[in-house]
Structure formats: structure tokens, C-alpha cells
Amino acid sequence: MSASSAAAPLELLAFPDSLALASKVAGLLGVAALPIEVHAFPDGESLVRAVRRAQGEAARVLVFRSLDDPNQKLLEVLFAADALRRQGARSVGLVAPYLGYMRQDRVFREGEPISQRVVAGLLDTGFDEVLTVEAHLHRIEHLGQIFRARARSVSAAEPIADWLRSGSRADLLVGPDAESLPWIRDIARRANRTWCLGSKTRHSDREVRIDLPELPAGVRSAWIIDDIASSGGTLEAIVRILKQRGVGRIGAIVVHPLLAPGTAARLARAGLDELVSADGIEHETNAIGLAPLLARSILEHEEQGADT
Ligand code: R5P
Secondary structure (H helix, E strand, C coil): CCCCCCCCCEEEEECHHHHHHHHHHHHHHCCCEEECEEEECCCCCEEEECCCCCCCCCCEEEEECCECCHHHHHHHHHHHHHHHHHCCCCEEEEEECCECCCCCCCCCCCCCCCHHHHHHHHHHCCCCEEEEECCCCCCCCCHHHCCCCEEEEECCHHHHHHHHHCCCCCCEEEECCHHHHHHHHHHHHHHCCEEEECEEEECCCCCEEEECCCCCCCCCEEEEEEEEECCCHHHHHHHHHHHHCCCCEEEEEEEEECCCCCHHHHHHHHCCCEEEEECCCCCCCEEECCHHHHHHHHHHHHHHCCCC
């Protein structure tokens, strides 16, 4: 796989927190990932320095950074986009394996914003394209509905299924709620596993109630699969039910491990035997590599454009 010669020359720059994955992606694309420097001033402001390899030459330049813990990172990626345009980049894109703020996609209580749209609008001011993985989209179907930039969210079903097939045994895949249906079904089909779905009621940031249907007879082991683990409340609620129903070995796979410190240990105490994640956000649970998916999607994204 390499960047097509007909396409604009590709340059990839990454913030330190995403440099490891960016370097793998760059390696697959036959380019180098250049580091972006961030200086923190004593007053909390950031100064970003993003130096292009070939000053002035027209190119498709991609900034690589996951937007977990997003408030400061959002500003910093926009500063990087500005710096790159000032050096003559033909187009500037953002590769954010995790794209924060997608969950606040409606006014849940009077007086709230639709943060999802605000963040899309902000990123539109700096970027011509946005690529992410498993954006948390419930009330919209694709990112083209909120971005002016060419924006695309790609599914992590293939790398997860590949990982499951590569040796990890479990009788059953469990999705937390109806919203995960198409995704769980796709992973189960690719990995040749049975699956079931729960239904979820969220009472607060950390309190979640899950109801699970009757499990198929003889289930001894299960993988819970979710796009995000944040407070860990969703996984914990499912683990407790599976334990009550006599499932002996329980694992969880999440794409985006936004896990607060201590969450993995709490889940282990609840009875979770193994927690693995994709490597879009660096975390000790990373086991599923997103680099091939991202490299392929970067090439396709230029050829095909945004989600429609
Ligand atoms: C929600 O709809 C998502 O798919 C995840 O289930 C949720 O974000 C997990 O959050 P937490 O770990 O705080 O329960």
C-alpha cells in the first residue's frame, strides 16, 4: 500500500499523544510521520509548532490526533491547521481516530447545546477533511450531515473480527443496546460467533441499567463489545448480569478506551477477566491495531470523498 502517485503528495504530522499509531499508518503509506511540538505556557495557553517537510509545495497534509480529553486538543489541532496552511499546504485534514463530543447530539434537557454540531463547526474552520473511527452517531447517520469538510467515520468491525478470529475464543458476543445492533451483527458475521443485545437505561453519568435477553443454552464465555468505555458503568452492569447467569469467562472489547484511572481495576473486581481496546487512544489495554484500516481509509477518502 502506498500513496497513489496521481494523488497530491501526502504529508502526515502527529501530536505526541498519537505519534505511535500515526507512525504505523505512515509506514504503511510509505511516508514519515513528523512530530508536532506543543509548548505549554505558564498561564495554560498552548503554542503549537507543526513544520512541514516540504515548505510551500502543494500537498495533502494530515494532522493526526485523537480528540479524547478534547477541550485543549481541539484548539491545538486548529492551531496546527493554521500553521500548515501558512506553509502552503494545499489541503489540511484531520485524522482523529477518536472524535470527541459526538454523544451530545441533541438537547437532552432544556438549556443544553448540541455540542456535536458546535465541534463539527469548529473543525470545519480548520480542516478540509476529517477521518475518524466509530464516531458515536445515533441521531444522524453520517458525518456529512454535520460537517462541511469531507468527513467520514469508518467501522472498526473488521479489525475487531480479525482479532477475535486470531485465537480468542468465546461462545457469545454481547452488545449493550439496540444502537449497537448493526455493528455487533457485522462483527459476529465476520468472526462467525453468536450474539445478543441488551437494552440500556442510563440514570446518570455512572449509573446504568442493562437488561439482557435469555442467553443461548450452554454459554460459558462471552465478549462484551462497545464503541466507548468511559465511566465503565455500561460494562460493569453487563458483567454483573453475565456473572449472575453463570457465564464463567467474561471479556470486553472497546474501540475507544476513555477509561478514567482506576476504572479497569473496578471492572476486574466486578468480574471482568479481560479488557482489550483498539489503539486509537493510547492505553495499556490496546490490543487491536487500527493502522491498516486507517491507512486504507486515508487513500480511499481522497478517492471517494465523504460519507453520503
Ligand atoms: C453509549 O451509548 C456508548 O455506546 C457507550 O456504551 C457508553 O458511552 C459507555 O459509557 P460508560 O462507560 O460511561 O458507561
